[in-house]
Amino acid sequence: MEVVIGSAAQVARWAADAVEALLRARPDAVLGLATGSSPLALYDELARRHAEAGLSFARARAFLLDEYVGLSPEHPERYRAVIERELxxxxxxxxGAVHAPDGGAADxxxxxxxxxxxIREAGxxxxxxxxxxxxxxxxFNEPGSSLASRTRIKTLTEQTRQDNARFFDGDADAVPRHVLTQGLGTIMEARHxxxxxxxxxxxxxxxxxxxxxxxxxxxASVLQLHPHVTVLLDDAAASRLQLADHFRQTWAHKPAWQGL
Structure with a gap:
């Protein structure tokens, strides 16, 4: 696990660098996309690079991590709608290149x-x-989730519903109780x-x-078992790390050819 600490703006740029390097080398790469607040600055940076530097997603495919169960297809907080809007x-x-779990499925x-x-068929x-x-x-693998879990329905904790109320005009009761989510085992099969x-x-x-x-x-501790994990943090998110100074020194002296 590589931990890199900088400003919030640097976090977005570093993540965009990783995506751009992949797409320049492999235009038909498969991306996994997350929603929530954390990746929004990254998506802004990718959109900027597309507009200003010709970064293309034309041959790429993407899979979303999760989706609410029961929201109407027109609901603005349906994750498929969020990804459409933000990226x-x-x-x-x-x-048809961007795929999401079907939160409205009868089965x-x-x-x-x-x-x-x-996901398997896409490679x-x-x-x-x-x-x-x-x-x-x-x-949406809440505490207690199996570390080997696959895509399935999950019930959100009240903490998560409170955290996500900001996307529903502050009304936690409007946040769905159920979601479809890739499992931890599914996520761990991604290459980076x-x-x-x-x-x-x-x-x-x-x-x-x-x-x-x-x-x-x-x-999220299961990520310690993955061979290629990059954790990008601002100073506030890194404030509880006992090894924060070591991580900063490691990044400062990392050979440029290694990349992320």
């Missing part, structure tokens, strides 16, 4: 199995963007995981993820 409509993804179990199959995810919840959840976290509210979860034991009570 897909601002770059040149081909029609939820079949929809989850089909989503797993679609797997090359680079997965991630955020982290204040309770350490990854995608890039996690972004900013703000002091994420500091404890980041500490547990990076420096704690691997535990289902802090689902």
């Amino acid at each position: 897909a409509s601002r770059v040149d993804f081909a029609e 939820i179990a079949a929809a989850c199995a089909a989503y797993e199959a679609a 797997g995810v090359d680079l997965q963007i991630l955020g982290i919840g204040t309770d350490g959840h990854l995608a 995981l890039v996690l972004l976290a900013t703000g002091r509210a994420k500091a404890e979860a980041v500490h547990r993820m990076v420096e704690g034991g691997v535990s289902a009570m802090w689902p």
Whole structure:
């Protein structure tokens, strides 16, 4: 696990650098996209690079981490709509290239199995963007989730519903109770995981993820077992890390040829 600490603006640029390097080398790469607040600055930076530097997504495909269950297709906070608004409509993804779990499916179990199959048929995810919840959840794998879990329905904790109320005009009761989410086992099959976290509210979860034991009570800690994880933090999110100075020194002296 590589931990890189800088400003919030640097976090977005570093993540964009990783995406751009992949797409320049492999234009048909498969991306994993996250929603929430953490990746928004990254998506702004990718849209800017598309408009100003010709970064193309035309041959790429993408899979979302999760989706609410029961929101109407027209709801602005449906994650497929969020990704369309924040990224897909601002770059040149081909029609049908961005996929999401079907939160409105009549047969939820079949929809989850089909989503797993679609990821496999695409060859797997090359680079997965991630955020982290204040309770350490990854995608919507809440505390207690199996570290080997696959795409499935989950019930949100009240903490997560409170955290997400900001997207529903501050009304936690409007946040759906159920979601479809890629499992931890599914996420761990992506070839490169890039996690972004900013703000002091994420500091404890980041500490547990990076420096704690691997535990289902802090689902993001499973990333310690992945061979290629990049954790991008601002100073506030890194404020609980005991090894923060070491991580800064390591980054400052990293050979340029290694990249992220």
